[in-house]
Amino acid sequence: MKRRISTRAGLTLGTALGMAVLAGGAAAQDCTTKVGAVLPTSVDWGRPIAETAQFVVDQVNEAGGVAGCRIEMVLRDTQVDPKVGVDAAKALVDLDGVQVLLGAVSSGVSMPILTSVTVPGKVMQMSCCSSSTAFTTLAEEGKAGGLWFRTFATTGVQAAVGAKVAADQGYKSVAILYKNDDWGQDLGKLIASDFEALGIEVTASVAINDGQPSFRAEVTEAMAGNPDALYLGLYPNEGTAAVREWLSLGGTQNMILANSLKSDEFRDNVGLQYLGNALGTDTASPRVASADAFVERYKARFDSEPNGPGLANSYDATMIALLAMEAAGKDATGEEIAAQVSRVTDPEGTPVTADAEGFAAARQVLADGGSVMYQGATGNVRFDANGDVSAPAVVWSFTESGTEEVQYLSLDEVDGFIASLK
Known part of the structure:
Protein backbone atom coordinates (compact mmCIF):
# COMPACT_ATOMS: atom_id res chain seq x y z
CA MET A 1 0.00 0.00 0.00
CA ALA A 153 19.24 14.53 -19.87
CA THR A 154 19.79 13.39 -23.45
CA THR A 155 22.08 15.15 -25.90
CA GLY A 156 19.00 16.69 -27.46
CA VAL A 157 18.73 19.15 -24.55
CA GLN A 158 22.32 20.31 -24.84
CA ALA A 159 22.12 20.60 -28.62
CA ALA A 160 18.95 22.68 -28.46
CA VAL A 161 20.34 25.05 -25.84
CA GLY A 162 23.58 25.42 -27.79
CA ALA A 163 21.57 26.41 -30.86
CA LYS A 164 19.57 28.87 -28.77
CA VAL A 165 22.80 30.51 -27.58
CA ALA A 166 23.90 30.99 -31.20
CA ALA A 167 20.56 32.53 -32.14
CA ASP A 168 20.52 34.79 -29.07
CA GLN A 169 24.04 36.00 -29.89
CA GLY A 170 22.99 36.79 -33.45
CA TYR A 171 25.39 34.35 -35.13
CA LYS A 172 24.49 33.67 -38.74
CA SER A 173 27.00 30.89 -39.36
CA VAL A 174 28.73 28.32 -37.13
CA ALA A 175 31.39 25.66 -37.63
CA ILE A 176 31.25 22.48 -35.54
CA LEU A 177 34.12 20.43 -34.14
CA TYR A 178 32.93 17.23 -32.45
CA LYS A 179 34.59 14.23 -30.84
CA ASN A 180 34.47 11.18 -33.08
CA ASP A 181 32.70 8.84 -30.66
CA ASP A 182 29.09 7.91 -29.89
CA TRP A 183 28.51 11.05 -27.84
CA GLY A 184 30.21 13.48 -30.21
CA GLN A 185 28.63 12.05 -33.34
CA ASP A 186 25.19 12.26 -31.75
CA LEU A 187 25.76 15.82 -30.53
CA GLY A 188 27.24 16.97 -33.83
CA LYS A 189 24.28 15.61 -35.79
CA LEU A 190 21.66 17.02 -33.45
CA ILE A 191 23.08 20.51 -33.11
CA ALA A 192 23.65 20.82 -36.87
CA SER A 193 19.96 20.06 -37.35
CA ASP A 194 18.97 22.59 -34.65
CA PHE A 195 21.18 25.30 -36.15
CA GLU A 196 19.57 24.77 -39.52
CA ALA A 197 16.08 24.84 -37.97
CA LEU A 198 16.91 28.32 -36.68
CA GLY A 199 18.25 29.49 -40.05
CA ILE A 200 21.90 29.39 -38.92
CA GLU A 201 24.31 28.12 -41.57
CA VAL A 202 26.60 25.25 -40.61
CA THR A 203 29.73 26.02 -42.60
CA ALA A 204 31.50 22.78 -41.61
CA SER A 205 31.05 19.86 -39.24
CA VAL A 206 34.37 18.13 -38.59
CA ALA A 207 35.17 15.07 -36.48
CA ILE A 208 38.15 15.09 -34.10
CA ASN A 209 39.89 11.78 -33.36
CA ASP A 210 41.89 10.96 -30.24
CA GLY A 211 45.64 10.62 -30.21
CA GLN A 212 46.56 12.77 -33.19
CA PRO A 213 49.78 14.84 -32.95
CA SER A 214 47.97 17.82 -34.48
CA PHE A 215 44.44 18.91 -35.38
CA ARG A 216 45.59 21.55 -37.87
CA ALA A 217 44.00 19.84 -40.86
CA GLU A 218 40.62 19.51 -39.13
CA VAL A 219 40.73 23.08 -37.81
CA THR A 220 41.70 24.43 -41.22
CA GLU A 221 38.72 22.62 -42.72
CA ALA A 222 36.41 24.09 -40.08
CA MET A 223 37.72 27.62 -40.72
CA ALA A 224 37.24 27.48 -44.48
CA GLY A 225 33.76 29.00 -44.43
CA ASN A 226 34.78 31.91 -42.18
CA PRO A 227 32.02 31.22 -39.62
CA ASP A 228 30.76 33.75 -37.06
CA ALA A 229 31.31 31.24 -34.25
CA LEU A 230 32.73 27.82 -33.39
CA TYR A 231 30.78 25.07 -31.59
CA LEU A 232 32.91 22.61 -29.61
CA GLY A 233 31.57 19.17 -28.68
CA LEU A 234 34.91 17.93 -27.31
CA TYR A 235 36.60 16.88 -24.07
CA PRO A 236 39.31 19.04 -22.44
CA ASN A 237 42.40 17.37 -23.92
CA GLU A 238 41.46 17.50 -27.59
CA GLY A 239 39.41 20.64 -26.96
CA THR A 240 42.50 22.48 -25.72
CA ALA A 241 44.60 21.35 -28.68
CA ALA A 242 41.88 22.21 -31.22
CA VAL A 243 41.20 25.67 -29.78
CA ARG A 244 44.90 26.49 -29.69
CA GLU A 245 45.13 25.60 -33.39
CA TRP A 246 41.97 27.59 -34.09
CA LEU A 247 43.26 30.73 -32.39
CA SER A 248 46.74 30.45 -33.88
CA LEU A 249 45.17 30.44 -37.36
CA GLY A 250 43.15 33.57 -36.60
CA GLY A 251 39.81 31.96 -35.78
CA THR A 252 37.09 33.88 -33.97
CA GLN A 253 36.90 33.86 -30.18
CA ASN A 254 33.11 33.48 -30.44
CA MET A 255 32.68 29.96 -29.10
CA ILE A 256 29.84 27.79 -27.80
CA LEU A 257 30.98 24.97 -25.53
CA ALA A 258 29.41 21.65 -24.59
CA ASN A 259 29.28 20.89 -20.87
CA SER A 260 32.29 18.56 -21.27
CA LEU A 261 34.50 21.67 -21.50
CA LYS A 262 33.26 23.06 -18.17
CA SER A 263 36.72 22.36 -16.85
CA ASP A 264 39.43 24.31 -15.04
CA GLU A 265 41.97 22.33 -17.04
CA PHE A 266 40.52 23.54 -20.34
CA ARG A 267 40.21 27.15 -19.15
CA ASP A 268 43.75 27.29 -17.79
CA ASN A 269 45.39 25.55 -20.75
CA VAL A 270 43.66 27.73 -23.33
CA GLY A 271 43.87 30.93 -21.30
CA LEU A 272 40.99 32.89 -19.83
CA GLN A 273 41.98 35.91 -21.97
CA TYR A 274 40.91 33.95 -25.08
CA LEU A 275 37.60 32.75 -23.65
CA GLY A 276 35.87 36.05 -22.95
CA ASN A 277 33.32 35.44 -25.72
CA ALA A 278 32.88 31.74 -24.95
CA LEU A 279 29.51 30.57 -23.62
CA GLY A 280 28.89 27.05 -22.39
CA THR A 281 25.74 25.00 -21.91
CA ASP A 282 24.81 22.39 -19.35
CA THR A 283 21.79 20.75 -17.83
CA ALA A 284 20.86 22.16 -14.43
CA SER A 285 19.17 21.29 -11.21
CA PRO A 286 15.71 22.81 -10.75
CA ARG A 287 15.39 25.72 -8.33
CA VAL A 288 14.07 23.59 -5.48
CA ALA A 289 15.01 23.06 -1.84
CA SER A 290 16.49 19.59 -2.41
CA ALA A 291 18.95 20.96 -4.97
CA ASP A 292 20.00 23.72 -2.57
CA ALA A 293 20.44 21.13 0.18
CA PHE A 294 22.79 19.13 -2.05
CA VAL A 295 24.95 22.20 -2.62
CA GLU A 296 25.25 22.77 1.13
CA ARG A 297 26.08 19.10 1.79
CA TYR A 298 28.67 19.12 -0.98
CA LYS A 299 30.33 22.30 0.31
CA ALA A 300 30.47 20.88 3.83
CA ARG A 301 32.12 17.68 2.57
CA PHE A 302 34.53 19.06 -0.04
CA ASP A 303 34.93 22.71 0.99
CA SER A 304 34.10 23.84 -2.55
CA GLU A 305 31.13 24.52 -4.77
CA PRO A 306 29.85 21.65 -6.97
CA ASN A 307 30.81 23.49 -10.17
CA GLY A 308 32.13 20.59 -12.24
CA PRO A 309 30.08 18.67 -14.81
CA GLY A 376 17.58 14.82 -4.83
CA ALA A 377 20.32 17.05 -6.14
CA THR A 378 18.54 17.37 -9.49
CA GLY A 379 15.07 17.53 -7.98
CA ASN A 380 12.39 14.83 -7.97
CA VAL A 381 13.97 12.48 -10.51
CA ARG A 382 11.56 10.79 -12.93
CA PHE A 383 12.61 8.14 -15.45
CA ASP A 384 10.57 7.41 -18.54
CA ALA A 385 10.15 3.94 -20.06
CA ASN A 386 13.59 4.23 -21.68
CA GLY A 387 15.43 5.18 -18.49
CA ASP A 388 15.68 8.83 -19.62
CA VAL A 389 15.12 12.07 -17.71
CA SER A 390 14.56 15.65 -18.80
CA ALA A 391 16.07 18.68 -17.09
CA PRO A 392 16.35 22.46 -16.94
CA ALA A 393 19.47 24.04 -18.45
CA VAL A 394 21.97 26.82 -17.91
CA VAL A 395 24.22 28.96 -20.04
CA TRP A 396 27.55 29.69 -18.34
CA SER A 397 30.82 31.52 -18.86
CA PHE A 398 34.32 31.10 -17.46
CA THR A 399 35.65 33.21 -14.59
CA GLU A 400 39.04 33.30 -12.88
CA SER A 401 37.79 30.98 -10.15
CA GLY A 402 35.57 28.66 -12.20
CA THR A 403 32.31 29.39 -13.99
CA GLU A 404 29.30 31.62 -13.49
CA GLU A 405 25.70 31.27 -14.60
CA VAL A 406 24.64 33.59 -17.42
CA GLN A 407 21.10 32.29 -17.96
CA TYR A 408 18.79 29.70 -16.42
CA LEU A 409 16.16 27.92 -18.51
CA SER A 410 13.40 26.12 -16.64
CA LEU A 411 12.23 22.66 -17.68
CA ASP A 412 9.15 24.19 -19.33
CA GLU A 413 11.34 26.66 -21.23
CA VAL A 414 13.68 23.90 -22.40
CA ASP A 415 10.84 21.62 -23.48
CA GLY A 416 9.04 24.53 -25.17
CA PHE A 417 12.13 25.54 -27.14
CA ILE A 418 12.80 21.98 -28.24
CA ALA A 419 9.19 21.71 -29.38
CA SER A 420 9.57 24.94 -31.39
CA LEU A 421 12.52 23.47 -33.29
CA LYS A 422 10.28 20.70 -34.57
Whole structure:
Protein backbone atom coordinates (compact mmCIF):
# COMPACT_ATOMS: atom_id res chain seq x y z
CA MET A 1 0.00 0.00 0.00
CA LYS A 2 1.34 3.43 -0.90
CA ARG A 3 1.77 5.90 1.90
CA ARG A 4 1.05 9.45 0.89
CA ILE A 5 1.82 12.51 2.97
CA SER A 6 2.64 16.10 2.21
CA THR A 7 6.15 17.12 1.13
CA ARG A 8 6.71 19.05 4.34
CA ALA A 9 5.58 16.07 6.40
CA GLY A 10 7.80 13.80 4.31
CA LEU A 11 10.87 15.89 5.04
CA THR A 12 10.04 15.78 8.73
CA LEU A 13 9.57 12.04 8.55
CA GLY A 14 12.91 11.73 6.79
CA THR A 15 14.67 13.46 9.64
CA ALA A 16 12.79 11.85 12.53
CA LEU A 17 12.92 8.26 11.32
CA GLY A 18 16.42 8.78 9.99
CA MET A 19 17.83 9.87 13.33
CA ALA A 20 16.16 6.92 15.05
CA VAL A 21 17.62 4.39 12.63
CA LEU A 22 21.01 6.11 12.58
CA ALA A 23 21.23 5.68 16.33
CA GLY A 24 21.58 1.91 16.01
CA GLY A 25 21.59 0.92 12.33
CA ALA A 26 25.25 1.38 11.46
CA ALA A 27 26.46 -0.98 14.18
CA ALA A 28 24.24 -3.77 12.85
CA GLN A 29 26.22 -4.18 9.61
CA ASP A 30 27.86 -7.62 9.59
CA CYS A 31 28.23 -8.11 5.83
CA THR A 32 29.44 -6.19 2.78
CA THR A 33 27.79 -5.72 -0.60
CA LYS A 34 29.84 -4.43 -3.53
CA VAL A 35 28.70 -2.01 -6.20
CA GLY A 36 30.85 -1.27 -9.21
CA ALA A 37 31.82 2.12 -10.59
CA VAL A 38 33.50 2.72 -13.95
CA LEU A 39 34.46 6.39 -14.02
CA PRO A 40 37.31 8.42 -15.59
CA THR A 41 39.37 9.16 -12.48
CA SER A 42 42.52 9.83 -14.51
CA VAL A 43 41.07 13.10 -15.87
CA ASP A 44 40.54 16.19 -13.75
CA TRP A 45 36.78 16.47 -14.31
CA GLY A 46 36.23 12.75 -13.67
CA ARG A 47 37.70 12.52 -10.19
CA PRO A 48 35.06 14.75 -8.54
CA ILE A 49 32.31 12.65 -10.14
CA ALA A 50 33.76 9.54 -8.49
CA GLU A 51 34.30 11.36 -5.19
CA THR A 52 30.65 12.45 -5.21
CA ALA A 53 29.51 8.86 -5.71
CA GLN A 54 31.68 7.77 -2.78
CA PHE A 55 30.18 10.59 -0.69
CA VAL A 56 26.76 9.02 -1.21
CA VAL A 57 28.05 5.56 -0.29
CA ASP A 58 29.52 6.97 2.92
CA GLN A 59 26.18 8.53 3.88
CA VAL A 60 24.28 5.33 3.17
CA ASN A 61 26.72 3.35 5.30
CA GLU A 62 26.23 5.94 8.04
CA ALA A 63 22.51 5.17 7.80
CA GLY A 64 23.10 1.43 8.28
CA GLY A 65 24.01 0.35 4.74
CA VAL A 66 21.76 -1.45 2.29
CA ALA A 67 19.63 -4.41 3.40
CA GLY A 68 21.73 -4.65 6.55
CA CYS A 69 25.06 -4.75 4.72
CA ARG A 70 27.81 -2.18 4.39
CA ILE A 71 28.27 -0.94 0.82
CA GLU A 72 31.71 -1.03 -0.78
CA MET A 73 32.10 0.91 -4.03
CA VAL A 74 34.75 -0.78 -6.15
CA LEU A 75 36.03 1.93 -8.48
CA ARG A 76 37.87 1.38 -11.75
CA ASP A 77 39.23 4.05 -14.09
CA THR A 78 37.87 4.05 -17.67
CA GLN A 79 40.42 6.60 -18.95
CA VAL A 80 37.57 7.72 -21.27
CA ASP A 81 38.56 4.72 -23.41
CA PRO A 82 35.92 2.19 -24.55
CA LYS A 83 38.24 -0.83 -24.39
CA VAL A 84 39.57 0.10 -20.95
CA GLY A 85 36.01 0.73 -19.78
CA VAL A 86 34.71 -2.61 -21.02
CA ASP A 87 37.62 -4.48 -19.44
CA ALA A 88 36.99 -2.67 -16.14
CA ALA A 89 33.27 -3.45 -16.23
CA LYS A 90 33.91 -7.11 -17.02
CA ALA A 91 36.23 -7.40 -14.04
CA LEU A 92 33.64 -5.83 -11.74
CA VAL A 93 30.88 -8.14 -12.96
CA ASP A 94 32.84 -11.38 -13.39
CA LEU A 95 35.33 -11.10 -10.52
CA ASP A 96 33.64 -8.84 -7.97
CA GLY A 97 30.13 -10.09 -8.71
CA VAL A 98 28.47 -6.67 -8.68
CA GLN A 99 24.78 -6.45 -9.60
CA VAL A 100 24.85 -2.64 -9.96
CA LEU A 101 27.30 -0.70 -12.11
CA LEU A 102 27.62 3.08 -11.82
CA GLY A 103 28.86 4.69 -15.03
CA ALA A 104 30.29 5.39 -17.34
CA VAL A 105 30.53 9.11 -18.09
CA SER A 106 31.21 9.20 -21.83
CA SER A 107 28.47 7.72 -24.01
CA GLY A 108 31.20 6.15 -26.12
CA VAL A 109 32.28 4.14 -23.08
CA SER A 110 28.84 3.46 -21.59
CA MET A 111 27.42 2.00 -24.80
CA PRO A 112 29.86 -0.91 -25.27
CA ILE A 113 29.66 -1.63 -21.53
CA LEU A 114 25.87 -1.81 -21.76
CA THR A 115 25.74 -4.00 -24.85
CA SER A 116 28.65 -6.34 -24.07
CA VAL A 117 28.70 -6.48 -20.26
CA THR A 118 25.67 -5.32 -18.29
CA VAL A 119 22.84 -6.48 -20.56
CA PRO A 120 24.35 -9.94 -21.18
CA GLY A 121 25.21 -10.18 -17.47
CA LYS A 122 21.77 -8.88 -16.40
CA VAL A 123 23.39 -6.18 -14.26
CA MET A 124 21.70 -2.81 -13.68
CA GLN A 125 23.67 0.12 -15.12
CA MET A 126 23.07 3.66 -13.83
CA SER A 127 24.96 6.47 -15.55
CA CYS A 128 25.34 9.98 -14.23
CA CYS A 129 26.37 11.59 -17.46
CA SER A 130 25.96 9.66 -20.72
CA SER A 131 23.63 11.66 -22.93
CA SER A 132 23.59 10.08 -26.41
CA THR A 133 20.14 9.50 -27.87
CA ALA A 134 21.44 6.13 -29.10
CA PHE A 135 20.57 4.75 -25.64
CA THR A 136 16.96 5.84 -26.11
CA THR A 137 16.85 4.04 -29.45
CA LEU A 138 18.37 0.91 -27.93
CA ALA A 139 15.77 0.92 -25.14
CA GLU A 140 12.92 1.52 -27.57
CA GLU A 141 14.09 -1.52 -29.52
CA GLY A 142 13.95 -3.61 -26.35
CA LYS A 143 17.71 -4.19 -26.33
CA ALA A 144 18.50 -2.55 -22.97
CA GLY A 145 16.58 -5.16 -21.00
CA GLY A 146 15.14 -2.58 -18.60
CA LEU A 147 18.61 -2.40 -17.02
CA TRP A 148 19.69 1.06 -18.23
CA PHE A 149 19.05 4.37 -16.44
CA ARG A 150 20.71 7.77 -16.55
CA THR A 151 20.25 10.89 -14.45
CA PHE A 152 21.56 13.20 -17.18
CA ALA A 153 19.24 14.53 -19.87
CA THR A 154 19.79 13.39 -23.45
CA THR A 155 22.08 15.15 -25.90
CA GLY A 156 19.00 16.69 -27.46
CA VAL A 157 18.73 19.15 -24.55
CA GLN A 158 22.32 20.31 -24.84
CA ALA A 159 22.12 20.60 -28.62
CA ALA A 160 18.95 22.68 -28.46
CA VAL A 161 20.34 25.05 -25.84
CA GLY A 162 23.58 25.42 -27.79
CA ALA A 163 21.57 26.41 -30.86
CA LYS A 164 19.57 28.87 -28.77
CA VAL A 165 22.80 30.51 -27.58
CA ALA A 166 23.90 30.99 -31.20
CA ALA A 167 20.56 32.53 -32.14
CA ASP A 168 20.52 34.79 -29.07
CA GLN A 169 24.04 36.00 -29.89
CA GLY A 170 22.99 36.79 -33.45
CA TYR A 171 25.39 34.35 -35.13
CA LYS A 172 24.49 33.67 -38.74
CA SER A 173 27.00 30.89 -39.36
CA VAL A 174 28.73 28.32 -37.13
CA ALA A 175 31.39 25.66 -37.63
CA ILE A 176 31.25 22.48 -35.54
CA LEU A 177 34.12 20.43 -34.14
CA TYR A 178 32.93 17.23 -32.45
CA LYS A 179 34.59 14.23 -30.84
CA ASN A 180 34.47 11.18 -33.08
CA ASP A 181 32.70 8.84 -30.66
CA ASP A 182 29.09 7.91 -29.89
CA TRP A 183 28.51 11.05 -27.84
CA GLY A 184 30.21 13.48 -30.21
CA GLN A 185 28.63 12.05 -33.34
CA ASP A 186 25.19 12.26 -31.75
CA LEU A 187 25.76 15.82 -30.53
CA GLY A 188 27.24 16.97 -33.83
CA LYS A 189 24.28 15.61 -35.79
CA LEU A 190 21.66 17.02 -33.45
CA ILE A 191 23.08 20.51 -33.11
CA ALA A 192 23.65 20.82 -36.87
CA SER A 193 19.96 20.06 -37.35
CA ASP A 194 18.97 22.59 -34.65
CA PHE A 195 21.18 25.30 -36.15
CA GLU A 196 19.57 24.77 -39.52
CA ALA A 197 16.08 24.84 -37.97
CA LEU A 198 16.91 28.32 -36.68
CA GLY A 199 18.25 29.49 -40.05
CA ILE A 200 21.90 29.39 -38.92
CA GLU A 201 24.31 28.12 -41.57
CA VAL A 202 26.60 25.25 -40.61
CA THR A 203 29.73 26.02 -42.60
CA ALA A 204 31.50 22.78 -41.61
CA SER A 205 31.05 19.86 -39.24
CA VAL A 206 34.37 18.13 -38.59
CA ALA A 207 35.17 15.07 -36.48
CA ILE A 208 38.15 15.09 -34.10
CA ASN A 209 39.89 11.78 -33.36
CA ASP A 210 41.89 10.96 -30.24
CA GLY A 211 45.64 10.62 -30.21
CA GLN A 212 46.56 12.77 -33.19
CA PRO A 213 49.78 14.84 -32.95
CA SER A 214 47.97 17.82 -34.48
CA PHE A 215 44.44 18.91 -35.38
CA ARG A 216 45.59 21.55 -37.87
CA ALA A 217 44.00 19.84 -40.86
CA GLU A 218 40.62 19.51 -39.13
CA VAL A 219 40.73 23.08 -37.81
CA THR A 220 41.70 24.43 -41.22
CA GLU A 221 38.72 22.62 -42.72
CA ALA A 222 36.41 24.09 -40.08
CA MET A 223 37.72 27.62 -40.72
CA ALA A 224 37.24 27.48 -44.48
CA GLY A 225 33.76 29.00 -44.43
CA ASN A 226 34.78 31.91 -42.18
CA PRO A 227 32.02 31.22 -39.62
CA ASP A 228 30.76 33.75 -37.06
CA ALA A 229 31.31 31.24 -34.25
CA LEU A 230 32.73 27.82 -33.39
CA TYR A 231 30.78 25.07 -31.59
CA LEU A 232 32.91 22.61 -29.61
CA GLY A 233 31.57 19.17 -28.68
CA LEU A 234 34.91 17.93 -27.31
CA TYR A 235 36.60 16.88 -24.07
CA PRO A 236 39.31 19.04 -22.44
CA ASN A 237 42.40 17.37 -23.92
CA GLU A 238 41.46 17.50 -27.59
CA GLY A 239 39.41 20.64 -26.96
CA THR A 240 42.50 22.48 -25.72
CA ALA A 241 44.60 21.35 -28.68
CA ALA A 242 41.88 22.21 -31.22
CA VAL A 243 41.20 25.67 -29.78
CA ARG A 244 44.90 26.49 -29.69
CA GLU A 245 45.13 25.60 -33.39
CA TRP A 246 41.97 27.59 -34.09
CA LEU A 247 43.26 30.73 -32.39
CA SER A 248 46.74 30.45 -33.88
CA LEU A 249 45.17 30.44 -37.36
CA GLY A 250 43.15 33.57 -36.60
CA GLY A 251 39.81 31.96 -35.78
CA THR A 252 37.09 33.88 -33.97
CA GLN A 253 36.90 33.86 -30.18
CA ASN A 254 33.11 33.48 -30.44
CA MET A 255 32.68 29.96 -29.10
CA ILE A 256 29.84 27.79 -27.80
CA LEU A 257 30.98 24.97 -25.53
CA ALA A 258 29.41 21.65 -24.59
CA ASN A 259 29.28 20.89 -20.87
CA SER A 260 32.29 18.56 -21.27
CA LEU A 261 34.50 21.67 -21.50
CA LYS A 262 33.26 23.06 -18.17
CA SER A 263 36.72 22.36 -16.85
CA ASP A 264 39.43 24.31 -15.04
CA GLU A 265 41.97 22.33 -17.04
CA PHE A 266 40.52 23.54 -20.34
CA ARG A 267 40.21 27.15 -19.15
CA ASP A 268 43.75 27.29 -17.79
CA ASN A 269 45.39 25.55 -20.75
CA VAL A 270 43.66 27.73 -23.33
CA GLY A 271 43.87 30.93 -21.30
CA LEU A 272 40.99 32.89 -19.83
CA GLN A 273 41.98 35.91 -21.97
CA TYR A 274 40.91 33.95 -25.08
CA LEU A 275 37.60 32.75 -23.65
CA GLY A 276 35.87 36.05 -22.95
CA ASN A 277 33.32 35.44 -25.72
CA ALA A 278 32.88 31.74 -24.95
CA LEU A 279 29.51 30.57 -23.62
CA GLY A 280 28.89 27.05 -22.39
CA THR A 281 25.74 25.00 -21.91
CA ASP A 282 24.81 22.39 -19.35
CA THR A 283 21.79 20.75 -17.83
CA ALA A 284 20.86 22.16 -14.43
CA SER A 285 19.17 21.29 -11.21
CA PRO A 286 15.71 22.81 -10.75
CA ARG A 287 15.39 25.72 -8.33
CA VAL A 288 14.07 23.59 -5.48
CA ALA A 289 15.01 23.06 -1.84
CA SER A 290 16.49 19.59 -2.41
CA ALA A 291 18.95 20.96 -4.97
CA ASP A 292 20.00 23.72 -2.57
CA ALA A 293 20.44 21.13 0.18
CA PHE A 294 22.79 19.13 -2.05
CA VAL A 295 24.95 22.20 -2.62
CA GLU A 296 25.25 22.77 1.13
CA ARG A 297 26.08 19.10 1.79
CA TYR A 298 28.67 19.12 -0.98
CA LYS A 299 30.33 22.30 0.31
CA ALA A 300 30.47 20.88 3.83
CA ARG A 301 32.12 17.68 2.57
CA PHE A 302 34.53 19.06 -0.04
CA ASP A 303 34.93 22.71 0.99
CA SER A 304 34.10 23.84 -2.55
CA GLU A 305 31.13 24.52 -4.77
CA PRO A 306 29.85 21.65 -6.97
CA ASN A 307 30.81 23.49 -10.17
CA GLY A 308 32.13 20.59 -12.24
CA PRO A 309 30.08 18.67 -14.81
CA GLY A 310 27.90 15.81 -13.63
CA LEU A 311 28.31 16.19 -9.87
CA ALA A 312 24.62 16.54 -8.95
CA ASN A 313 23.83 13.81 -11.48
CA SER A 314 26.43 11.49 -9.96
CA TYR A 315 24.94 12.08 -6.52
CA ASP A 316 21.44 11.18 -7.65
CA ALA A 317 22.54 8.21 -9.77
CA THR A 318 24.31 6.66 -6.79
CA MET A 319 21.59 7.38 -4.23
CA ILE A 320 18.79 6.08 -6.46
CA ALA A 321 20.75 2.92 -7.26
CA LEU A 322 21.31 2.24 -3.56
CA LEU A 323 17.66 2.96 -2.73
CA ALA A 324 16.63 0.46 -5.41
CA MET A 325 18.99 -2.09 -3.86
CA GLU A 326 17.36 -1.48 -0.47
CA ALA A 327 13.91 -1.94 -1.99
CA ALA A 328 14.95 -5.16 -3.73
CA GLY A 329 16.44 -6.69 -0.59
CA LYS A 330 19.58 -8.64 0.25
CA ASP A 331 21.21 -10.71 -2.51
CA ALA A 332 18.92 -9.25 -5.19
CA THR A 333 19.84 -9.65 -8.84
CA GLY A 334 20.47 -6.75 -11.19
CA GLU A 335 17.09 -7.30 -12.82
CA GLU A 336 15.33 -7.30 -9.43
CA ILE A 337 17.11 -4.08 -8.46
CA ALA A 338 16.26 -2.37 -11.76
CA ALA A 339 12.61 -3.28 -11.27
CA GLN A 340 12.58 -1.30 -8.00
CA VAL A 341 13.82 2.01 -9.48
CA SER A 342 10.24 3.14 -10.18
CA ARG A 343 9.29 2.35 -6.58
CA VAL A 344 11.94 4.70 -5.15
CA THR A 345 11.20 7.50 -7.65
CA ASP A 346 7.42 7.30 -7.34
CA PRO A 347 5.69 10.71 -7.66
CA GLU A 348 2.93 9.35 -5.41
CA GLY A 349 5.32 7.95 -2.81
CA THR A 350 6.46 9.28 0.56
CA PRO A 351 8.92 12.16 0.03
CA VAL A 352 12.41 11.46 1.40
CA THR A 353 15.51 13.61 1.50
CA ALA A 354 18.72 12.72 -0.32
CA ASP A 355 20.96 12.15 2.69
CA ALA A 356 21.66 9.63 5.46
CA GLU A 357 18.49 10.53 7.37
CA GLY A 358 16.37 10.32 4.24
CA PHE A 359 17.81 6.94 3.30
CA ALA A 360 17.04 5.58 6.75
CA ALA A 361 13.49 6.91 6.49
CA ALA A 362 13.11 5.35 3.05
CA ARG A 363 14.21 1.99 4.46
CA GLN A 364 11.31 2.04 6.92
CA VAL A 365 8.76 3.07 4.30
CA LEU A 366 9.96 0.36 1.92
CA ALA A 367 9.95 -2.26 4.67
CA ASP A 368 6.31 -1.36 5.36
CA GLY A 369 5.46 -2.02 1.73
CA GLY A 370 5.32 1.64 0.63
CA SER A 371 7.06 3.58 -2.11
CA VAL A 372 9.14 6.74 -1.85
CA MET A 373 9.50 9.96 -3.82
CA TYR A 374 13.21 10.68 -3.97
CA GLN A 375 14.01 14.39 -3.68
CA GLY A 376 17.58 14.82 -4.83
CA ALA A 377 20.32 17.05 -6.14
CA THR A 378 18.54 17.37 -9.49
CA GLY A 379 15.07 17.53 -7.98
CA ASN A 380 12.39 14.83 -7.97
CA VAL A 381 13.97 12.48 -10.51
CA ARG A 382 11.56 10.79 -12.93
CA PHE A 383 12.61 8.14 -15.45
CA ASP A 384 10.57 7.41 -18.54
CA ALA A 385 10.15 3.94 -20.06
CA ASN A 386 13.59 4.23 -21.68
CA GLY A 387 15.43 5.18 -18.49
CA ASP A 388 15.68 8.83 -19.62
CA VAL A 389 15.12 12.07 -17.71
CA SER A 390 14.56 15.65 -18.80
CA ALA A 391 16.07 18.68 -17.09
CA PRO A 392 16.35 22.46 -16.94
CA ALA A 393 19.47 24.04 -18.45
CA VAL A 394 21.97 26.82 -17.91
CA VAL A 395 24.22 28.96 -20.04
CA TRP A 396 27.55 29.69 -18.34
CA SER A 397 30.82 31.52 -18.86
CA PHE A 398 34.32 31.10 -17.46
CA THR A 399 35.65 33.21 -14.59
CA GLU A 400 39.04 33.30 -12.88
CA SER A 401 37.79 30.98 -10.15
CA GLY A 402 35.57 28.66 -12.20
CA THR A 403 32.31 29.39 -13.99
CA GLU A 404 29.30 31.62 -13.49
CA GLU A 405 25.70 31.27 -14.60
CA VAL A 406 24.64 33.59 -17.42
CA GLN A 407 21.10 32.29 -17.96
CA TYR A 408 18.79 29.70 -16.42
CA LEU A 409 16.16 27.92 -18.51
CA SER A 410 13.40 26.12 -16.64
CA LEU A 411 12.23 22.66 -17.68
CA ASP A 412 9.15 24.19 -19.33
CA GLU A 413 11.34 26.66 -21.23
CA VAL A 414 13.68 23.90 -22.40
CA ASP A 415 10.84 21.62 -23.48
CA GLY A 416 9.04 24.53 -25.17
CA PHE A 417 12.13 25.54 -27.14
CA ILE A 418 12.80 21.98 -28.24
CA ALA A 419 9.19 21.71 -29.38
CA SER A 420 9.57 24.94 -31.39
CA LEU A 421 12.52 23.47 -33.29
CA LYS A 422 10.28 20.70 -34.57
